[in-house]
Amino acid sequence: MQQFLLFLMAIVAGAMLAVQAGLNSGMGKAVGSAVYGAFISFLTGGIALLAYCLASGVALGNVRRAFEIPWYYWMGGVLGGFYVFAIIVLAPRLGVAVTIGLTVAGQMIFSLVIDHYGLLGIPTNPINWLRILGIAAIIGGVVLLRTH
Known part of the structure; x- marks a missing residue:
């Protein structure tokens, strides 16, 4: 719970x-x-x-x-x-959805680096292909938001 x-x-x-x-x-x-x-x-x-x-x-x-x-x-x-x-x-130039999508993609990419190396006292969690695939899905979502 x-x-x-x-x-x-x-x-x-x-x-x-x-x-x-x-x-x-x-x-x-x-x-x-x-x-x-x-x-x-x-x-x-x-x-x-x-x-x-x-x-x-x-x-x-x-x-x-x-x-x-x-x-x-x-x-x-x-x-x-x-x-x-x-x-x-x-937000006024790209729209809220694309702006937030891109910022989330940026957050996820740098979050993987922080997790992988255990930066700033965060426990390590290594990068793997499934985690990279998750980021690719987010970026793919942003592309769909931007083009449709």
Whole structure:
């Protein structure tokens, strides 16, 4: 049952990304800048997360540990900012389905590399032909979305 709930959460998160692409594109268009649109998205997300932390009583004691880890872990926010910026630029030009399909293909390709080498402390899971076939199916799906 727990595995099912985790899968469901992943599907809902993916669905939210598609909705977010449309919302963020609208924000970027409204403010006349993809960068400011992405900034507003992160600002409102940050405020929502802070409100959640305060309302739920999440302990702040371990937050200082963030200053003890290597610098590259801080790049997650920069990478997220680039992702939102890219979605704002790409969704109106390519459509939400193709944009999300391509970003998922990129995520899967780099996820295989991270898994294969155990980068960033992730347990290793070697690349094999079936995993490559899965990525090829995603790319094939994007081609079908783009051409039909």
